[in-house]
Amino acid sequence: KAGVTQTPRYLIKTRGQQVTLSCSPISGHRSVSWYQQTPGQGLQFLFEYFSETQRNKGNFPGRFSGRQFSNSRSEMNVSTLELGDSALYLCASSLAGTYRTFFGPGTRLTVL
């Protein structure tokens, strides 16, 4: 069974631009979560989607948004990029009723 996939793997943007990251969960997983990883703040939860509905949301500004499609694929969008948004963005999926979360390889976003 294929793992969690994320595209693109690397991205370079400039301040003020917007970006969309994509995540395909493991087949059958309906829960998709996003995390931001930076050297200073560590791993921080962004949001979680389950069956196309946002179920949990972390403490991030409204510039960060996401959505989930009927096939469980998820996208996250960051508008008006700031230098501090440079990070590794990790997507994770899990099967309902389990405590096993599987992570994708991440998207490395660099904001110049």
Next chain:
Amino acid sequence: AQTVTQSQPEMSVQEAETVTLSCTYDTSESDYYLFWYKQPPSRQMILVIRQEAYKQQNATENRFSVNFQKAAKSFSLKISDSQLGDAAMYFCAYSHYSNSGNTPLVFGKGTRLSVIA
């Protein structure tokens, strides 16, 4: 709010030796899960081991085992017979069940483990 603390930013171990990584957490929940994740230089987060709080028996996965002390809110990871491939960042994480499903993972800051040949 739940917190996870890893007090050792860096650790090193000789190949074939044993090393223990520390983790403490804070929660008011009684039913929760604790995890150790490994993140090698490739950045792929891999689940190493999981412990259910209601289980008294410590979890083991091959060379990896935990020492779960619920009263002390301590959850350490022991790696036996360390191998070069064990070199990575190790994150301790917490989650518990809520009415809307599993809560998001709360991670510690991580411990960078080096394995010396």
